[in-house]
Amino acid sequence: MTIKAFIFDLDGVITDTAEFHFLAWKQLADEIGVSFTREDNDQLRGVSRRESLKRLLKGRPVDEATAEVWMQRKNDIYREFLHQITPADSLPGVVHFLDEARKRGILIGLGSASKNARDVIERLKLMDYFEALGDGYSVVNPKPAPDLFIWVAGRLGVPPNEAVVFEDAEAGVDAALKGGFWTVGLGRAGVNAAHLVKEDGLKTLTVDAVLEVASG
Numbered sequence: 001m002t003i004k005a006f007i008f009d010l011d012g013v014i015t016d017t018a019e020f021h022f023l024a025w026k027q028l029a030d031e032i033g034v035s036f037t038r039e040d041n042d043q044l045r046g047v048s049r050r051e052s053l054k055r056l057l058k059g060r061p062v063d064e065a066t067a068e069v070w071m072q073r074k075n076d077i078y079r080e081f082l083h084q085i086t087p088a089d090s091l092p093g094v095v096h097f098l099d100e101a102r103k104r105g106i107l108i109g110l111g112s113a114s115k116n117a118r119d120v121i122e123r124l125k126l127m128d129y130f131e132a133l134g135d136g137y138s139v140v141n142p143k144p145a146p147d148l149f150i151w152v153a154g155r156l157g158v159p160p161n162e163a164v165v166f167e168d169a170e171a172g173v174d175a176a177l178k179g180g181f182w183t184v185g186l187g188r189a190g191v192n193a194a195h196l197v198k199e200d201g202l203k204t205l206t207v208d209a210v211l212e213v214a215s216g
Helices: 018-032 038-042 049-057 064-082 094-103 117-124 147-156 170-178 207-214
Strands: 005-008 107-111 132-134 163-167 182-186 196-198
Touching: 005 147, 018 038, 018 049, 018 064, 049 064, 064 117, 094 107, 094 207, 107 147, 117 132, 132 147, 147 163, 147 170, 163 170, 170 182, 182 207, 196 207
Parallel strands: 005 107, 005 163, 107 132, 163 182, 182 196
Antiparallel strands: none
């Protein structure tokens, strides 16, 4: 088995904008009179904006027109925070790992549920590493459906069993496994089903370690 591609989630893997997401959802929740805590925010990891709103509302009914307005409001707040992102906001080890992968001839793709993924990657000045970028606009069915990773693999011209997905969320690991990808789980929350788990992210991970697991 030859691994030809690495596909990375964005938030929690390449950078961490979780605090920005929390503050944006929190501000929206306050505006519409819904209680929203950091524990509630943990339940939004790795899912689409629409599903996030559904979980935030905790059963409170909402028509689709209003839901669209609220999601746009959250995104507008979040995008204001994005102006603060610089290349220094890449997580520890990310640039080194991407460099190592590229030197080994491995194709690199992004598979993020975020509709702001391109903006974030550009602000991090990492766009040159990615041969394919899949985001919240790329497919209809979000994670935990495998569609996004399959879409990215297709753009890279690589079958799922020759690609490794790097994820920090249970929904993302589930999506990758359903799609037939090798998986690396980063962090401690809900990623134990991955083929390889690294609690400290990409900081101490090597390409050889990933390839060894995927060839085992």
